Amino acid sequence: MAAQPPFTIEQFYKFMNEGRLMAGRCLNCGKIHLPPRPLCDRCLSKDFEWTSLPNLGKLMAYTIIHVAPVQFQASAPYLIGVVRLDNGLKIPGMIRNASSEQIKIGMSLSMILEPCSSTLRWPQWPRYYFKPHEILASSQSA
Numbered sequence: 505m506a507a508q509p510p511f512t513i514e515q516f517y518k519f520m521n522e523g524r525l526m527a528g529r530c531l532n533c534g535k536i537h538l539p540p541r542p543l544c545d546r547c548l549s550k551d552f553e554w555t556s557l558p559n560l561g562k563l564m565a566y567t568i569i570h571v572a573p574v575q576f577q578a579s580a581p582y583l584i585g586v587v588r589l590d591n592g593l594k595i596p597g598m599i600r601n602a603s604s605e606q607i608k609i610g611m612s613l614s615m616i617l618e619p620c621s622s623t624l625r626w627p628q629w630p631r632y633y634f635k636p637h638e639i640l641a642s643s644q645s646a
């Protein structure tokens with residue numbers, strides 16, 4: 505078997521900086537770990553492969569943050585949601601480009617990867633956020 509990049513958070517961010525959302529999938533039981541980890545918490549296997557994740561999901565829950573941690577104070581109030589990706593994985597993230605009036609449970613969201621800014625100090629972790637998925641077909645008459 506070909507050697508895989510290590511299943512570390514650093515490698516996860518490296519992929520993300522390349523615009524790829526990747527997670528570690530256990531070769532023994534199939535559980536997907538995001539972020540990746542070196543040991544499966546379901547079956548204790550150490551055999552993994554990198555798998556790409558869909559960047560589309562549905563909003564399951566959300567909350568509005570008014571009192572933000574220091575690094576996000578400029579964005580407050582903002583929306584934080586839990587999104588179920590199309591492969592079933594649930595991940596939390598910030599939701600942008602949507603007001604609290606527009607946001608609805610079950611709406612489709614796209615995940616946007618945001619490469620790190622060169623103005624920040626190392627380590628410069630890339631980030632991701634969600635925004636409403638624009639369904640092109642909805643602008644056309646049925």
Ligand SMILES: [Zn+2]
Pocket residue numbers: 530531532533534535544545546547548549
């Ligand atoms: Zn496993």
